[in-house]
Structures are given as C-alpha cells and as structure tokens.
Amino acid sequence: APNSHYHIQDVNRAGGILSILGELARGGLLDTSAGRVDGRTLGQAIAAFDLRSETASSEAKQRYLSAPAGLYSRELGTQRTYYDTPDTDRTAGCIRDLEHAYFRDGGLAVLTGNIARRGCIVKTAGVDASLFVFRGRARVYESQEQAIGGILGGEVQAGDVVVIRYEGPKGGPGMQEMLYPTSYLKSRHLDKACALITDGRFSGGTSGLSIGHVSPEAASGGEIAVIRTGDEIEIDIPRRSIRLMVGDDEIAARMAAQQHFRPAARDRRIPASLRAYAKLVSSADKGAVRIVEEE
Numbered sequence: 100a101p102n103s104h105y106h107i108q109d110v111n112r113a114g115g116i117l118s119i120l121g122e123l124a125r126g127g128l129l130d131t132s133a134g135r136v137d138g139r140t141l142g143q144a145i146a147a148f149d150l151r152s153e154t155a156s157s158e159a160k161q162r163y164l165s166a167p168a169g170l171y172s173r174e175l176g177t178q179r180t181y182y183d184t185p186d187t188d189r190t191a192g193c194i195r196d197l198e199h200a201y202f203r204d205g206g207l208a209v210l211t212g213n214i215a216r217r218g219c220i221v222k223t224a225g226v227d228a229s230l231f232v233f234r235g236r237a238r239v240y241e242s243q244e245q246a247i248g249g250i251l252g253g254e255v256q257a258g259d260v261v262v263i264r265y266e267g268p269k270g271g272p273g274m275q276e277m278l279y280p281t282s283y284l285k286s287r288h289l290d291k292a293c294a295l296i297t298d299g300r301f302s303g304g305t306s307g308l309s310i311g312h313v314s315p316e317a318a319s320g321g322e323i324a325v326i327r328t329g330d331e332i333e334i335d336i337p338r339r340s341i342r343l344m345v346g347d348d349e350i351a352a353r354m355a356a357q358q359h360f361r362p363a364a365r366d367r368r369i370p371a372s373l374r375a376y377a378k379l380v381s382s383a384d385k386g387a388v389r390i391v392e393e394e
Contacts, residue, residue: 115163118194121149126197150185160185210310210334212341213350214322217314217384219296223336225306231336233294233308234344235260239328241362242266243277243299250283257292260332264323265362266299267316268387272369272377274300281305294334296341298323300383308334310341314384320360321382325353 123129124145131142139147146152148159161181168180189196206224211217223231238259240246246263249255261280268274277299284290290307298316301309315321322343326332331344343350369377379389 115148115150117145117148118150118163121145121151122189122194122196128197150187151189208336208339210336210339210341212343213347214296214326214332214343215313215341216322217382219310219313219341221308221310221334221336222301222303222305226308226336227291230291230294230308232334233260234331234333235294237262237326237328237330237332237343239264239326242365242367243275243280244367245365246280247283250280250287250289255284255287255289255293257289259293260334261293261295262323262326262332263295263297263299264313264317264326265365266297267313267318267383268380269377269382270298270316270318270362272318272373272380274383274387276300276302277311278302278304281307281309294332296323296332296334298383310334312383314382316382317362318360318377319382320354322350322354324360325350325357
C-alpha cells in the first residue's frame with residue numbers, strides 16, 4: 100500500500116485499488132477467480148480497470164487522470180480537472196510493483212510470546228522503525244479510563260510499556276475501541292518513547308507501538324492478567340515476539356495465586372445483556388464469537 104504521505108488523488112492517478120490488486124495478481128498472490136458483487140470475477144475487474152492492463156477501458160484510464168481542482172462544491176461532478184499523464188512509475192511512484200514494494204510484509208503483524216500465547220496484533224505500518232525492537236517497564240492499568248488518567252496525570256514516562264487489560268470481549272465486556280490512550284500518548288510526545296499493549300482493540304487511526312487483541316485476554320485467564328507494574332517487557336517485531344522478562348516458574352506461580360480474573364477497582368456499569376454476552380464469548384483470536392456448547 101502507498102505510504103501515508105501520499106494523498107488519495109495520488110492513489111487515484113496511479114490506477115486506484117484495482118491497480119494495487121493488479122500488482123498482487125501479477126505476483127501470483129491473488130485468487131483472481133473470486134467473484135465480486137458486480138458479477139465480474141476479480142480477474143475480469145483487474146483486466147478492465149488496472150492501469151497497466153492491456154485491456155483497461157478508456158473510461159478507466161480517463162478516471163485515473165482525475166485531479167484536485169481546489170474548488171468547494173456541494174454538487175457531485177461539477178469540476179473537470181485532469182492530470183496530463185497518469186502515474187505509471189511502479190519503481191518509485193505511488194503504487195509499486197512487488198520488486199520495489201515499500202515493505203515486503205503487510206501493514207499488520209502477529210506477535211506471540213509468554214503473555215500472548217495465542218497471539219496479538221500490531222499495526223506495523225504505524226510504527227516508527229526505531230521502535231521495531233523495544234524493551235521497557237510495565238505500567239499496568241485495569242481499564243481504558245485508568246490508563247487515560249495515568250497518561251494525562253504524568254504517571255507514564257518515556258520508556259514505559261502501558262498495559263491496559265480487562266478490555267477484551269469478555270473483560271470489557273464488548274471490546275470497545277480504544278483510540279484515546281494512543282492519542283493522549285501522542286499529545287504528550289510519548290508516542291515514539293513508549294509502547295502500549297492491551298487485550299482490547301484499536302481503530303485504524305492508531306499510531307505508535309500499539310499492540311492489541313492480546314489472547315487469551317485477562318478475563319479468560321491470560322497471562323496479561325499477572326503482569327505487574329515495573330516488570331520488563333520486550334517487543335521484537337522482526338522476530339514476531341512479545342515477552343514478559345520474568346521466568347516461567349514465576350509466571351506459573353503468579354497464575355496459580357490469581358484467585359479472580361477480573362479488574363480491580365474499576366467503576367463501570369455493565370448491563371445484563373453484556374454480562375450474558377461475557378459468559379459465552381471467546382477471546383479475540385477466536386473472533387470474539389459466542390461459544391455455545393453442543394447438547
């Protein structure tokens with residue numbers, strides 16, 4: 100995908116989403132026989148609308164020349180501004196071929212380790228390269244609200260790993276979006292000095308070293324429940340690993356001593372409907388679907 104500094108007009112001029120899919124298809128990475136809602140197969144759509152396709156329609160080629168006019172209008176299609184030529188540079192242009200890709204991997208990565216036995220998700224496209232390997236001290240919070248108070252109140256310092264637990268499907272319950280903690284880290288200029296891990300989820304607007312969907316979640320007996328403030332955590336994106344730097348025996352002892360897997364001192368009203376949901380729901384790695392046992 101294009102870097103974030105490109106505008107949508109750049110993507111449009113380069114041939115749009117179907118040109119991106121065309122590059123993936125040329126690399127043998129797509130099943131082009133898949134059907135689309137318009138009745139075409141994916142291969143047929145790429146043939147008609149990929150800018151590099153020999154059978155691309157003239158309508159498609161004209162559309163990809165569309166340029167910003169800098170005019171304000173409430174009526175659709177009231178301006179006719181076009182680039183002279185399309186962006187067909189697949190080496191250094193907006194859309195690249197596989198040989199000249201911005202990254203060899205996608206924008207997401209799955210990490211596993213002793214606090215995420217069934218995985219967790221990091222949006223690598225939003226992480227500064229200097230943070231791909233990070234080790235810091237845990238600063239533990241039992242809810243998003245507690246974390247916000249800690250960030251804005253100055254508890255969180257450079258080098259910390261903010262841990263927000265009991266925000267997963269069962270622990271939330273419901274897995275609310277958590278955009279505020281990462282936004283507040285950025286507002287305090289800590290987005291490139293801290294990490295954040297949670298069994299909750301983020302939106303596509305999240306940036307920084309933010310790791311979500313830790314599974315199993317705390318409320319399901321996941322090891323994220325026994326992280327303590329001051330513990331060291333190591334995150335290594337190239338190795339796809341995340342580890343609590345505590346011995347296995349110590350983690351096992353903490354898990355055995357944990358009597359209840361629920362948040363401490365959290366003031367949150369949970370309606371009966373969500374309490375019922377929490378009793379049946381799986382962790383994020385299972386899709387947060389309800390588990391109903393067979394009779």
